[in-house]
Amino acid sequence: xxxxxxDVAAQTAPLRLLIAAPRGFCAGVDRAIEIVExxxxxxxxxxxxxxxxxxxxxxVDGLKAKGAIFVEELDQVPDGAPVVxxxxxxxxxxxxxxxxxxLDWLDATCPLVSKVHRQAERQVEAGxxxxxxxxxxxxxxxxxxxxxxxxxxxxxxxxxxxxxLPFGTDKPLAFLTQTTLSVDxxxxxxxxxxxxxxxITGPKAEDICYATSNRQEAVKAIAAECDLLLVIGAPNSxxxxxxVEVAERMGTRSRLxxxxxxxxxxxxxxxxxxxLTAGASAPEVLVREVxxxxxELRPVSxxxxxxxxxxxxxxxxxxxxD
Ligand code: SF4
Numbered sequence: 401x402x403x404x405x406x407d408v409a410a411q412t413a414p415l416r417l418l419i420a421a422p423r424g425f426c427a428g429v430d431r432a433i434e435i436v437e438x439x440x441x442x443x444x445x446x447x448x449x450x451x452x453x454x455x456x457x458x459x460v461d462g463l464k465a466k467g468a469i470f471v472e473e474l475d476q477v478p479d480g481a482p483v484v485x486x487x488x489x490x491x492x493x494x495x496x497x498x499x500x501x502x503l504d505w506l507d508a509t510c511p512l513v514s515k516v517h518r519q520a521e522r523q524v525e526a527g528x529x530x531x532x533x534x535x536x537x538x539x540x541x542x543x544x545x546x547x548x549x550x551x552x553x554x555x556x557x558x559x560x561x562x563x564x565l566p567f568g569t570d571k572p573l574a575f576l577t578q579t580t581l582s583v584d585x586x587x588x589x590x591x592x593x594x595x596x597x598x599x600i601t602g603p604k605a606e607d608i609c610y611a612t613s614n615r616q617e618a619v620k621a622i623a624a625e626c627d628l629l630l631v632i633g634a635p636n637s638x639x640x641x642x643x644v645e646v647a648e649r650m651g652t653r654s655r656l657x658x659x660x661x662x663x664x665x666x667x668x669x670x671x672x673x674x675x676l677t678a679g680a681s682a683p684e685v686l687v688r689e690v691x692x693x694x695x696e697l698r699p700v701s702x703x704x705x706x707x708x709x710x711x712x713x714x715x716x717x718x719x720x721x722d
Pocket of ligand 1: 426427510579580609611
């Protein structure tokens with residue numbers, strides 16, 4: 401009889417739920433969503449949006465319900481229709497084409513991504529070849545590489561890529577980075593670039609944005625205590641994927657989920673402390689949905705662990721302020 405007491409206690413003890421802060425929406429995502437909402441008010445539906453405004457299906461479906469139409473390319477936007485470019489940024493040719501067609505366009509590119517675009521232009525104007533640290537195929541990478549002429553920028557994804565770069569130490573070089581990378585991986589790649597090319601110039605810190613680095617720090621603060629960490633985010637959300645990696649690198653099992661209904665109750669077997677966070681494009685309502693779902697499966701004692709306060713707000717485009 402006594403032998404079964406610890407098992408009963410283990411089953412009825414509340415699950416300790418550590419919720420990371422900061423988590424979820426960043427200032428760039430808030431701004432991008434507001435741009436689409438204000439465009440809908442100003443122009444009326446439909447408003448076209450080139451690419452998912454932010455990488456979150458819940459957000460995209462909410463805007464679709466209000467009259468936004470999501471397309472992948474500008475040629476899918478009919479003449480005369482308003483169009484918004486997503487938070488990830490677009491190659492330079494996209495606004496040029498939109499202007500040439502006389503479209504009303506609004507740019508929801510995050511100002512921190514636009515800053516990297518301007519740096520890319522300046523480096524090429526100064527005669528330097530850019531080594532751009534990022535993930536192939538991500539829309540932000542396509543957008544940033546599309547700011548400068550072909551042949552003036554090379555993508556670098558790993559330390560191994562650095563070893564293969566064909567440039568000498570006399571070639572004028574600069575590095576820039578995607579905003580949503582792993583802070584630790586990027587530091588290694590930048591160190592390899594600086595070691596191989598002592599002449600390379602670059603930003604004082606890499607271009608990883610405040611929201612990406614704060615969310616990674618917050619995960620680092622709780623992961624060691626957690627038996628499992630859930631990250632709410634989309635499979636194509638770079639900053640969300642990096643949060644999973646950060647936890648796993650610390651030896652903590654981690655799962656990326658988009659909604660509460662993806663939680664398999666078996667995941668909680670043997671879990672005493674569960675961590676929870678959300679990528680920069682996941683709204684807080686999805687965090688509460690997940691907390692409620694976990695509460696249905698186990699009694700929960702909830703704690704928020706805060707590692708930074710965020711007060712960043714970005715201005716809206718001038719066209720929406722008149
Ligand atoms: S994750 Fe960073 S770069 Fe991306 S939209 Fe948010 S603040 Fe901007």
